[in-house]
Amino acid sequence: MSQQVVVITGALAGIGRATALAFADEGAQVVVSGRREEAGSALAEELRNRGAEAEFVRADVRRDEEMRNLIDVAVQRFGHVDVVVNNAGTEGRPGPLTDQTDESVAEVFDANVLGTIFGMKHALRVMLPRGKGSIVNVSSLLGHRGMGGVSIYTASKHAVEGLTKAGALEAAGSGVRVNAVAPGPVETDMMNRVVGSDAAAKSAFISAVPLQRAGTPEEIAQAIVFLGSEKSSYVTGAVLDADGGFGAR
16 A cells, blocks of 8 residues: 555545545555645645645546646656545535426536546546556445435436446456445535434434444545555445445345
């Protein structure tokens, strides 16, 4: 794992932040991205204080040229890219399908789907010529299940898993692997926004998890680190559930 070069989108909070810290602790050189300059610079400094070489690059995953620049800066700084984690995303505005608008649909699909497409596109652009690399997309248990009230988010994560499998087949034989992690309920601001402030609703949501608890960002980060490492060298086109057993039902 030592001296891997890792690029992480949506790295400034939750799973993305935990993933940046986890890769840094494994000795990786880390490029973190997001849209908030101050928070990004602070995270890069925190990573350096932990002994990692780290850079922050502001990037909006919905913009092709900004994603191109993100990957190019990583290559210029560290010489190559080994792992790209496409984590940036949004839950949008939960609610029934009848309440959705073109704006609410675009908000989710642009971040979750278009962002993943551009992340994969530019990762493959630099990985394929090297014949080496690992792309890890962050999906959700709703990437292969349904849930009312979050239909647009659910559809977007189904798309992420389809992109993962198609991308893996396109890259098969090149030395580049493409996989996804599908978290279940995780203690993040996103989950709290989806469930709301009602303690009873949150408790009911968590009680559906066989392990009877929400996961932590750090636990999901370890699954991502595994898929980014040579320990998963024979794994591609896979979706790794990290959902407390939710998918076993």
